[in-house]
Amino acid sequence: MLASRGAGFAVTSVGALLMGIGATATWITVGIPIEPAHTAIRGTDLTDGLVVLLCAILTLAAVVATRIARSRSARQALGVLPAIAGLVAGAIGAAFLVGGRDREAVIRALGIPRDVWLQFGAFRNLGPGAYLVVIGGLMGMLGGVLTMAWAHNEPEPQDSDIA
Numbered sequence: 145m146l147a148s149r150g151a152g153f154a155v156t157s158v159g160a161l162l163m164g165i166g167a168t169a170t171w172i173t174v175g176i177p178i179e180p181a182h183t184a185i186r187g188t189d190l191t192d193g194l195v196v197l198l199c200a201i202l203t204l205a206a207v208v209a210t211r212i213a214r215s216r217s218a219r220q221a222l223g224v225l226p227a228i229a230g231l232v233a234g235a236i237g238a239a240f241l242v243g244g245r246d247r248e249a250v251i252r253a254l255g256i257p258r259d260v261w262l263q264f265g266a267f268r269n270l271g272p273g274a275y276l277v278v279i280g281g282l283m284g285m286l287g288g289v290l291t292m293a294w295a296h297n298e299p300e301p302q303d304s305d306i307a
Contacts, residue, residue: 152294156207156226156287162280163200163233167193170271171240187273192236196277199229203284210291219295227288234281240274 167187175182187193206225213219 148290149294149298152223152287152290153207153211154287155283155290156203159226159230159280159283159285159287160200160203160207162276162283163196163203163230164280166237166273166276166278166280167197167200169273169276171273173269173271184271187277192240193273196233196236199233199284200280202226203229203287207287207291210295216295216298219298220292223288223291223295225288226284226291230281230284230286230288232281233284234278237274237277237281241270241278 169186170184171187171190171193173182173184187196203226206222206229210219210222213222
């Protein structure tokens with residue numbers, strides 16, 4: 145069955161790993177065409193990347209907690225956390241991919257006034273970070289759903305009255 149304990153754990157863990165790597169990787173590279181120096185902005189240079197990194201940490205903590213939780217309802221509730229964190233991280237990554245090249249946060253991170261930036265014809269190339277975040281977010285959501293399905297199908301632990 146696809147909703148096994150191992151599948152949920154593996155998919156969620158890989159999703160958290162991709163979110164974490166994506167949060168620390170380059171999201172955008174900015175430079176001026178006639179200059180050899182370029183500036184790479186990592187996800188953690190922006191508030192968005194810090195939120196994604198927090199989502200990755202929360203996802204890892206939740207996947208570990210689902211293994212420790214004793215009741216089925218607690219495991220199901222904990223399975224919701226990676227799904228929500230994956231949704232948030234994926235949405236942040238997708239929003240950056242759609243509008244990241246012209247975001248004010250990128251301009252502020254560079255410390256260059258917008259008019260100077262435009263005057264020199266600065267280029268902006270998206271890096272792999274936001275893509276990894278989107279993929280990791282999707283995997284986190286899927287892993288959370290698999291974990292909830294596993295917890296729903298798992299029987300309640302029996303207390304033994306052995307004295």
